[in-house]
Amino acid sequence: MSAPHGTDRSPGSVGPDRTAPAARSALELRQEREVRGLTDADLPRLRRRTSGVLIAAQVLGGLGIPISIALAPVLATEVSGTEAVSGLASTASVVGTALVSLPLAALMTARGRRAGLVLAYVIGAVGGGLVVLAAVLKNFPLLLLGMAAFGAASSANLQCRFAAADLAAPDRRARAISTVVWATTIGAVLGPNLSAPASRSFAGTSIPDKAGPFLWAAGIFLLTALLIGVLLRPDPLLTARALAGPAEQSTAGRSLRAAFAAVRASPRARLALVTVAVTHTAMVSIMVMTPVDLGHHGADLQLIGLVISGHIAGMFAFSPVMGWLADRLGRLSVIGLAAGLLSIAALLAGTAGANHAQTAAGLFLLGLGWSAGLVSGSALLTDSVPQAARAAVQGLSDLTMNTCAGVGGAVSGLIVSQAGYGWLNAVGAALLLPMAGLALFTARRHPAPVEGAGADTAKD
Structure with missing residues (x-):
């Protein structure tokens, strides 16, 4: 891999230009730390590691979402007391997924993939907890708020495919994306089958059986956030930027x-x-x-x-x-x-x-x-x-x-x-x-x- 145009690097190094002006932003310094010591020979290993972490996150995230989302209309009916508004729970989740997309992208633009994905999964976990609280209190507006926050986890799952593309070679970029998308299959198949045991696990408590899977999902999202926070290093987006030419380093285009x-x-x-x-x-x-x-x-x-x-x-x-x-x-x-x-x-x-x-x-x-x-x-x-x-x-x-x-x-x-x-x-x-x-x-x-x-x- 040759050094991008306009940089001055030692042979085999893909790290940042050490001759750049000293006055650099905190983000630029962080980008430098992310790739310090990285060489051409390290890139294939880094790509495999990044892909493995994202696949694991996708499996876990994909498990947490369907384990409970199918029960949302039923739980909404129980909490509200009418089937007329049962569809609003799923709609709130979709709306939450959409609303989180731009703020999540803005955070990733400023701080990298890791920060954005961790925050989105944590918000999804908080949403799962709010859904359970709403079920206990029979509070329908709180249920809708919880489902909207729950949708943040779906937004994180979608963004994982783009994180897989950050370090991929252009002629393998679609395959990198598709591999992460494929990993969703595992959660999509297993998740619905875990709904019943997740519901029974809270038998004898004040938590309604239809709300139990949301608490499981919250735990899964927190585990996913921990996985990404610890293992998604160096950050793929910050690394890709640091490896790009000087024209891509300006924060003005972000x-x-x-x-x-x-x-x-x-x-x-x-x-x-x-x-x-x-x-x-x-x-x-x-x-x-x-x-x-x-x-x-x-x-x-x-x-x-x-x-x-x-x-x-x-x-x-x-x-x-x-x-x-x-x-x-x-x-x-x-x-x-x-x-x-x-x-x-x-x-x-x-x-x-x-x-x-x-x-x-x-x-x-x-x-x-x-x-x-x-x-x-x-x-x-x-x-x-x-x-x-x-x-x-x-x-x-x-x-x-x-x-x-x-x-x-x-x-x-x-x-x-x-x-x-x-x-x-x-x-x-x-x-x-x-x-x-x-x-x-x-x-x-x-x-x-x-x-x-x-x-x-x-x-x-």
């Missing part, structure tokens, strides 16, 4: 205003932002109403669970394949694949009726298309903006995708009630048209920049 400017200035970044927002919105909108449609066509809870399990497998289990394709074939090619898979999924699910096997196939492809869009869009976004602005832009991306998905999930129920599940799938497919059109336009008018042009090279 504000949220600079993040908006970076997206506006890059057609490929705009495409990436649209991709993650549209694929996530289409997936969430269709997925949340599928159990309702299956129930209308005579499916029992076991069958509904199998269909959703297949959907989750499509979302996470094959993400390494999507990462490999995005690195080998190019980000835009996999964005096109995402549009195709999601369109076929909407067609199959929307026309299935009482054919449960067809619905299951549609939901599996829905998850697969989401995986293709999230991995390729996240990699393209990281490729397309300057190093200094990446953390802020990534936070903007998560805010956008979660806000759009929250709106989509809310509107999907209205569409189904007024027009039917088939029309919901048609609307979901229609959302993909501008994304596909923008991808074609970008591929023709704004090809991947050549190396040295100010962005990382990506094959398209």
